[in-house]
Amino acid sequence: MKNGKKVLVVLVALMVLFSAAAMAAPKTWTVGFSQIGTESEWRTADTQSVTSAIGDDPTLVLIYSDAQQKQENQIKAIRTFIARKVNVILFTALVETGYGPVLQEAAKAKIPVIMIDRDVQKADRALRLTIMGSDFVKEGEKAGTWLADYLKKQGMDDGSKPINIVELQGTTGSAPAIDRKTGFANIMKQHANWQITRSQTGNFTTSEGKAVMEAFLKADKTIQVLYAHNDGMALGAIQAIKEAGLKPGKDIIVIGVDSVKGAFQAIVDGEMNCTVECNPLLGPQAVQAINDLRAGKKLPAKIDTIEGVFDATNAAAALPTRQY
Ligand code: AHR
Numbered sequence: 001m002k003n004g005k006k007v008l009v010v011l012v013a014l015m016v017l018f019s020a021a022a023m024a025a026p027k028t029w030t031v032g033f034s035q036i037g038t039e040s041e042w043r044t045a046d047t048q049s050v051t052s053a054i055g056d057d058p059t060l061v062l063i064y065s066d067a068q069q070k071q072e073n074q075i076k077a078i079r080t081f082i083a084r085k086v087n088v089i090l091f092t093a094l095v096e097t098g099y100g101p102v103l104q105e106a107a108k109a110k111i112p113v114i115m116i117d118r119d120v121q122k123a124d125r126a127l128r129l130t131i132m133g134s135d136f137v138k139e140g141e142k143a144g145t146w147l148a149d150y151l152k153k154q155g156m157d158d159g160s161k162p163i164n165i166v167e168l169q170g171t172t173g174s175a176p177a178i179d180r181k182t183g184f185a186n187i188m189k190q191h192a193n194w195q196i197t198r199s200q201t202g203n204f205t206t207s208e209g210k211a212v213m214e215a216f217l218k219a220d221k222t223i224q225v226l227y228a229h230n231d232g233m234a235l236g237a238i239q240a241i242k243e244a245g246l247k248p249g250k251d252i253i254v255i256g257v258d259s260v261k262g263a264f265q266a267i268v269d270g271e272m273n274c275t276v277e278c279n280p281l282l283g284p285q286a287v288q289a290i291n292d293l294r295a296g297k298k299l300p301a302k303i304d305t306i307e308g309v310f311d312a313t314n315a316a317a318a319l320p321t322r323q324y
Helices: 003-024 041-055 071-083 100-108 122-127 136-153 175-188 206-219 231-243 261-268 283-294 315-321
Strands: 029-035 060-066 088-091 113-116 130-133 163-169 194-201 225-228 253-258 274-277 302-304 309-311
Touching (some): 041 060, 041 231, 113 283, 136 175, 163 231, 175 194, 206 231, 253 261, 261 274, 309 315
Parallel strands (some): 029 060, 029 088, 163 194, 253 274
Antiparallel strands (some): 274 309
16 A cells, blocks of 8 residues: 555544544533532531532532522522533422422423432422432431430339420421431330420521520420530530530530531530431432433432441441541
């Protein structure tokens, strides 16, 4: 073959190769992610997990929006995502209600919505594709079941005397606050002598958890158990208990949810009794779901995370490997 012809053959071969590679390479997708804010250590870990998993995928482009705990900011962000014609929306709902109209707009624009962590109310669930995250009712049940076992083992509850429990609720109207309350109440039904003597929101923040617990302690000297809807509030409450001259973990049993490192440390230090795990590391699952969607696969209606319960029997062993 003459030199000129050889060059031409090589060029054509390269062109075929490049166009095949271009066809095989997945098309870039733009992902809009509406996060609720930065209220807790858990939330920081969650945001970091999702944004870095998307950032690590060269075929995904992220538009991130932090709502700063305001529902109207989330609605605006979703409208912006629709206007920018994103391929998919990741959405953590601050509260369950009030998103129907904007979800209808996304559905009309044929943009799939994947809920991350917190869902919307039942009536609006047909407007989103799937939810990935924890079962918050189960978490509340795990907290209640742990308490029943603990009281029994300590010989503190023979069913005849009241067990006085105070509750620090999460953000009012949010899925984890509603469901963790429901789950705990499910277990309370089996213990007629358990009573929630005080219950108030601490908005999932350490500072509000502390302030509300201070008020509880001033008004009530009979508190035996604190059930906090997250560890951040439990850790704030532990401070309040100490400042009131009491021993958290001993004078008052402290139960939280999330299993953040601070809770593990508090258990190891004997100041907290139990933390129910709620896994925030949803990034890899989110990217998997987006890629499955792009490949035309059908997503399951619910994508669960696997979680445990930690107390003095297993917290010290697990602490060194905790990622959040
Ligand atoms: O939605 C999950 C909850 O939100 C976590 O338990 C809490 O810490 C966070 O702020």
